[in-house]
Amino acid sequence: MSAIPAQLAPLDDGIRQPTAYHVRKGAAGTAIQIRDFKLWYGHSQALFNINMDIERGIVTALIGPSGCGKSTLLRCFNRINDVIDGLRIEGSITLDGEELFGSKVDVISLRKRMGMVFQKPNPFPMSIYENVAYPLRIDGVRDRRILDEAVERALRSAALWDEAKDRLQDNALALSGGQQQRLCIARAIASEPEVLLMDEPCSALDPIATQKIEDLINKLSGDYTIVMVTHSMQQAARVSVNTAFMYLGHLVEYGDTEAVFTTPKNTQTMDYVTGRFG
């Protein structure tokens, strides 16, 4: 893949930009640990015995054909699935050793530790500034100085500052699709979460916007543990360090991205990454 040299090229805003390559070398332990995780929607089981360790500070890609359960799994990490009626789980997921599903878990503070970016850009119908400031506002931050700083930092990190700094009070819906998605990333990182969950963040975008988001993901990895669901194998190959291949609710293969794409152990993985099905 030709993306690797581009990632190694230093970015011009001077912020330390660990590349996926660097981060893999420096990966420091497990952020999310999944053990014997099963999930049912009503009577139909969507996830079967998932066991997986997601490493801290790198990009992990979840790939697989539609309906394989990769988004469901992602949405379990911040329990955004909770609102679905008839959802039932078994097994455990821990974040830094803390159980996510348990009676002692405060879901709200759990979600504050994880930013999430959705498939479709979903800025709130308010100003760009207020979109980014939202996670701080709900935490009761009212100090204008702190908010201004956080908004600027998040927008710079999301590579949107230059485009948006003169129109912070404009409605976010006036931005283009790619800009909206970067705004959503800025919103997700504004409260400085530990984990960034991305659910097919580029599927609604054109190739140029996709390129920008991918650059951004590369830029952000290292600072954040990023878990990304993607349909595009090229994208997984370009940005992720580890890749998990899921199929029909099972985790089929999980490992180093290069290994998964070049020397898969499983024939289903082989078929999928070579484009035989999916």
Add this chain to the structure above:
Amino acid sequence: MSTKTAAPPVLPAAMGKRRDRTTRKSVVVKDKIADWTITIGGMAVILAVAGIMVFLLQVVVPLFTGGTVGARSSYALPHTSQRAVATLVDEYKAIATMVMADGKIVTFHAPTGKGLQAPAFDFGGESATAFGSTLDHADVAFGFADGSVRFGELKMVARVIPEVDIPSGLTRIDDRDSTDGRSIYRRLPGNQARVSSVEVTLEDPQNISDQGSAIVALDYRVSGGANAGVKSFVTVDAGGVVRLTRAESKRNMLTGKSRTVIETSLLPSLPQGTQVERVILTERADQVFAVSGNTIFRYDTRNFETPVLAETARVLPEGVKVTAFGFLIGEQSIVVGGSNGAVDVYFRLPRPNALGSDGYELVAAHRLEPQSGAVVGVSASLRGKTFATLDDRGNVWLRHSTSEQTLIRFDRKNEQPDTVALAPRANGILALEQGRAATLLDFDVPHPETTLATVFGKAWYEGYDGPTYTWQSSSGTDSFEPKFSLIPLIFGTIKATFYSLLFAVPIALLGAIYTSEFLDGRVRAVVKPAMEMMASLPSVVLGFIAALILAPIVETWIGALILAFVLIPLALVAGAYLWQLLPLDQANRLAGVPKLGFQFAQVAVTMFLSYSIAPQFETVFFGGDFKNWINGQSGNSAPFLFLALLPVSFGAVAWIISRFYGERIEALMLSRDKTGAAMLDLGRWGVILVGSLVLAFALAQGLAALGIDARGGVIDTYVQRNTLVVGFAMGFAVIPLIYTLADDALTAVPEHLRAASLACGATPWQTSIRIILPTAISGVFAAIMIGMGRAVGETMIVVMAAGNTALIDWNLFNGLRALSANIAVELPEAVKDDTLYRVLFLAALTLFAMTFVINTVAEVIRQRFRKRSVQL
């Protein structure tokens, strides 16, 4: 799949029968039919609505158009040599009569002037120097040069006879009327005829003036029934002496003999050189008005023995004379016509610093359009406040006192006017020219009292201190003037709407937020239809329950109710803070049904608590009894101010604490564990609560010391059927509507916004308030507007529970009369095409306009919302 069989695919067309690709005829016809049907249906709906509008307008418009002038007939009069002292026309405009100073009576057929024989008053060759009569001219009095007065009766008699009783040999006058020389026979539908004639009687002379001084002015009233008649009259003699005389006849029921007691009272003398030209008195002989030049001298004769000259009112500028003077029916309005053409209507009203020594004052309530010449004649209708004025150039104008409008201008040039007589039903004018010629003008002025100004503005009615908005369509007495201001009704509608929305909107919106954002989808699927079923409760049932069950309960337990309004929110909030103290696993375990159960129990317990301690509450806050307190009979204003200021001071204290200590408390909370933070939170709330109690108490005492009192404003005298009860009942009707539309609007907010907010770590409440509600705000607003439209048009609840008092006050505990209720209550009483009937249609039109505007605004907002939601 092998290459050698790769022949070009065979198309169906090549295989023989070609599929028909044209649209079949029947489809085209059906499409056309559907097209036409839908178009016609749509147009019909629009036409129907437009038709209703046109119908309403067509009924309403005559209220504001003046009268229509009908036939006009002029004729010369037989043998007239002198001025008439009185002229009158009968009810049916069949017969007209002039009374001459020598007692002769000239009677003629009103439409044609054909002379009739009539009896005469026999004055024995004398000529009357003054004339006075009751308003209907049935009882007359004549004053003579020798100071004597003679009374008589002048009756316009009309009786209906069957056609067979009509004597033969009548002379035909016109196509309706014929005469036997004395009476007019007018054919009526149903083989009947009305016979109109004039009858007179005359009593013996009575000497009034001791010195035999000539009587120059005279007025006469008769009151009381057949067994105890009172004749009152006032005379002014040439010497300027004003006398008030009462002749009271009492019949002994046992002997059948009647005894007449005559008392005379000499009224205080007027300033030297005052020439009294006219004098009038009221039927109860308690007021006498004498006119000289531009001045009215008003005597207060309530105390017959000691009459006083109460007021000397200059009603016209210097040099201008009062040339016409008289009462309108009811004797509350005095018409003053001036030599400069002015026509003013005066009321005798109590005033704080009245000019009159009896606390009353003549007030120029209406100044009507002046006429071009001196006003020489006034003739009042016996049916309303319509009167005719005649100026010295012969112009006769028909006017209405209350509406101040000139209804008909009957302008005649260069004729010498004499007198004018308005037909009793105010549908014709007889104008005489020096007794030589007469003109009868027929007209129809069905609604003289309504103008846009009297219906939508203030009008000054008799007996009122000033112009008011008043609705009072009927009363017991003949002289009653219906008052048709729609403003109290519009106000009533707005008041009912305002208070019921005040109650309904928070509940409906919070309910909608709860079901759309918090409730499990399966529960919502049950709750929402149940709420919608509430909307299908007939409003007459709601009104019935409100009036007969709710109103007495609210009245009995008003203290408990007020207390519950304070305590229930307080208890729920306290419960929420206490809930935070629960360990997380307990809280999560109990989050569903048990939590809801706790909340219900909490509400029930609080209600019971309110009920139990209501007497103590009333004792502490309202001096023992709320209704006495609210009347201002007990207690002071501080307790209510305290309750009213509580939310405000709570907000203020909360703001101050978060402004100055907020960050420190937040930091402190972060350093504690969950239970510790919850304790801190509870503590903060407790401090705010106590602080706000103290602040509200201090403010209330301060404001009460400054004399500020809510009583007399939004709260005042308690009436059983009041706005509070209407608010509850109407809330029941409106809540489901607002709730279901608002719930739809909230649910329509795209799921991805909800997910985005939750993923940011927002609580469901934060998500609802900061994201969902603002996004859905136009839909929610439209829901409120539609609820408002319903409340404005709601009828049965306000009819039954509102007490139907057409008042303009914001008092929550008083009733109201809404436009819709007014129509429902009064339309059965209204006679088709009379003023009330048309005013009720105007009320309907106003209501239509109000709901139309509200619904249009709601729809426009909803359209905008739809456009915006497409973007998301």
